[in-house]
Amino acid sequence: MRKQIVAGNWKMNNDYVDSEQLVSKLREQYIESETEVIIAPPFTSLLCSSNLLKGSRINVAAQNMHYAENGAYTGEISAGMLKSIGVDTVILGHSERRAYFNETDALLAKKVNAALKNNMRIIFCFGEELSDRKSGNEEAIVEGQIKNALFHLPASAWTNIVLAYEPVWAIGTGETASPEQAQDMHAFIRKTIENKYSSALALDVSILYGGSVKPANAKEIFSKEDVDGGLIGGAALDVSQFTAIINAF
Numbered sequence: 001m002r003k004q005i006v007a008g009n010w011k012m013n014n015d016y017v018d019s020e021q022l023v024s025k026l027r028e029q030y031i032e033s034e035t036e037v038i039i040a041p042p043f044t045s046l047l048c049s050s051n052l053l054k055g056s057r058i059n060v061a062a063q064n065m066h067y068a069e070n071g072a073y074t075g076e077i078s079a080g081m082l083k084s085i086g087v088d089t090v091i092l093g094h095s096e097r098r099a100y101f102n103e104t105d106a107l108l109a110k111k112v113n114a115a116l117k118n119n120m121r122i123i124f125c126f127g128e129e130l131s132d133r134k135s136g137n138e139e140a141i142v143e144g145q146i147k148n149a150l151f152h153l154p155a156s157a158w159t160n161i162v163l164a165y166e167p168v169w170a171i172g173t174g175e176t177a178s179p180e181q182a183q184d185m186h187a188f189i190r191k192t193i194e195n196k197y198s199s200a201l202a203l204d205v206s207i208l209y210g211g212s213v214k215p216a217n218a219k220e221i222f223s224k225e226d227v228d229g230g231l232i233g234g235a236a237l238d239v240s241q242f243t244a245i246i247n248a249f
């Protein structure tokens, strides 16, 4: 049975002190449920966040990593380094990394391989731009992003993959995909995986929706059959909004 997940991507927000405050408050206000909760703070706040969350059911993820194990890659962080502080989930392929840091499908495939080699779970993000949707190309774009970075993997690797559909036009804009648009795309994604692997595998993959999810729209989006949770940006920076979204399940 696939998991329901609500993950908060903090992006480049919250210094060490802000992070301690936010995490402590989250731990206090969070009500345990079947839904898995993940937060993805910046690298500098990963360790304090996981220490503060020890013994709770909230997990911590990194927002990025490099594909190499170590070496002359100034400014980068490897999977092994994340594992050494107990972080075993990583977000890869976020549209901001694709757009501002030139991350291509080919580079992402290397990062995916490195994460899996290190037994990490991946929250793999993808999604079309507004121009793709306007020209009716959204399914082709999404299919390409998934195929190019993930379809070289054996079926067994998929137990460590969570997908996150984030239409670029809905990120940070206040413009959410309608619940029907999200459902249509998620059903298409599941079908794409079924065609490549199997129906059983496709039914087991959690597919999250991301892009302006707020307490006011979360319930309706999460109620859709193929939407297994959310990847939350702005609203994850506010504990009462984030917990309201978690409770929307």
Ligand code: 13P
Pocket: 009, 094, 166, 170, 171, 172, 173, 174, 210, 211, 212, 213, 231, 232, 233, 234, 235
């Ligand atoms: P917003 O929720 O701020 O639109 O961000 C979504 C996102 O990019 C999560 O990764």
